[in-house]
Amino acid sequence: xxxxxxxxxxxxxxxxxxxxxxxxxxxxxxxxxxxxxxxxxxxxxxxxxxxxxxxxxxxxxxxxxxxxxxxxxxxxxxxxxxxxxxxxxxxxxxxxxxxxxxxxxxxxxxxxxxxxxxxxxxxxxxxxxxxxxxxxxxxxxxxxxxxxxxxxxxxxxxxxxxxxxxxxxxxxxxxxxxxxxxxxxxxxxxxxxxxx
Amino acid sequence: xxxxxxxxxxxxxxxxxxxxxxxxxxxxxxxxxxxxxxxxxxxxxxxxxxxxxxxxxxxxxxxxxxxxxxxxxxxxxxxxxxxxxxxxxxxxxxxxxxxxxxxxxxxxxxxxxxxxxxxxxxxxxxxxxxxxxxxxxxxxxxxxxxxxxxxxxxxxxxxxxxxxxxxxxxxxxxxx
Numbered sequence: 001x002x003x004x005x006x007x008x009x010x011x012x013x014x015x016x017x018x019x020x021x022x023x024x025x026x027x028x029x030x031x032x033x034x035x036x037x038x039x040x041x042x043x044x045x046x047x048x049x050x051x052x053x054x055x056x057x058x059x060x061x062x063x064x065x066x067x068x069x070x071x072x073x074x075x076x077x078x079x080x081x082x083x084x085x086x087x088x089x090x091x092x093x094x095x096x097x098x099x100x101x102x103x104x105x106x107x108x109x110x111x112x113x114x115x116x117x118x119x120x121x122x123x124x125x126x127x128x129x130x131x132x133x134x135x136x137x138x139x140x141x142x143x144x145x146x147x148x149x150x151x152x153x154x155x156x157x158x159x160x161x162x163x164x165x166x167x168x169x170x171x172x173x174x175x176x177x178x179x180x181x182x183x184x185x186x187x188x189x190x191x192x193x194x195x196x
Numbered sequence: 197x198x199x200x201x202x203x204x205x206x207x208x209x210x211x212x213x214x215x216x217x218x219x220x221x222x223x224x225x226x227x228x229x230x231x232x233x234x235x236x237x238x239x240x241x242x243x244x245x246x247x248x249x250x251x252x253x254x255x256x257x258x259x260x261x262x263x264x265x266x267x268x269x270x271x272x273x274x275x276x277x278x279x280x281x282x283x284x285x286x287x288x289x290x291x292x293x294x295x296x297x298x299x300x301x302x303x304x305x306x307x308x309x310x311x312x313x314x315x316x317x318x319x320x321x322x323x324x325x326x327x328x329x330x331x332x333x334x335x336x337x338x339x340x341x342x343x344x345x346x347x348x349x350x351x352x353x354x355x356x357x358x359x360x361x362x363x364x365x366x367x368x369x370x371x372x
Contacts, residue, residue: 095327138261
């Protein structure tokens, strides 16, 4: 069976909705096992104490990127059918900054807040209410910031397209960067733990 | 020799690499089945649109941002809403089976409960607003968009870590 299964009409959208529950279950369970129902565990890397967030995130992205490229190479999945998020440079840069700010202040992101709340954390539940309020606030001022919200558009650009390099080269460069960051994180953690 | 009966230990968190591998494989499976990755903030947006519709129907219909989400159909037919229900359930099962489920307000020793909740609310507001600006969050952009090597997703990831390090010092009393 060649993927993606639902867009290829091998599976119906209704089965896709059932799969949504399965995908969410796996995602939520693994996030919990990573320790990401805990705000202190999540924010610890910003104080150089525990880089689990960096390690989990980059391992997942590298496994995902390499896995998809391998499936594409052996013809099991049509990579051209995968949804590539559109690039809008300025709102995505500012949005990323705001999420980084909200993450160290509040302790979570939208996915991990759900895991935290499901682990009994009242602060995670309050964080989730905050997310809803932030979205409603955005919707209210959307007409005013409309031009900015869609600025720096580059279509569905990818790193291989931008740099003119094959996807597997980019994936290997990202994997190498991840290893470098893991090593730096270990050094920083050692340094900080020794100091306290 | 007296042998201490060790207290029932909570199972430790998984190694970050094992957890990352598991999440990466979940990501591959989701792309293989659906053609798109996982997400989170989109579900909150649909919920926000429905809440506004319930509280102020006319206002919701004239809101050009949330109106689009109301046109997507009922929450029960939304992929990302069902996926987030799965995340809640998966997180709950994970916490339960690891004996980590506990009602609490997680905070550092130097901050009170009310202050911690106010910080959580403020942080949530910033994340909610930022997720709409960035058209996704750490799930939809950093993980899913990152795995398909989208330019904007990698810019987002960079900005996310930069934002965290820029402001961490200001709120260090909340965690340490």
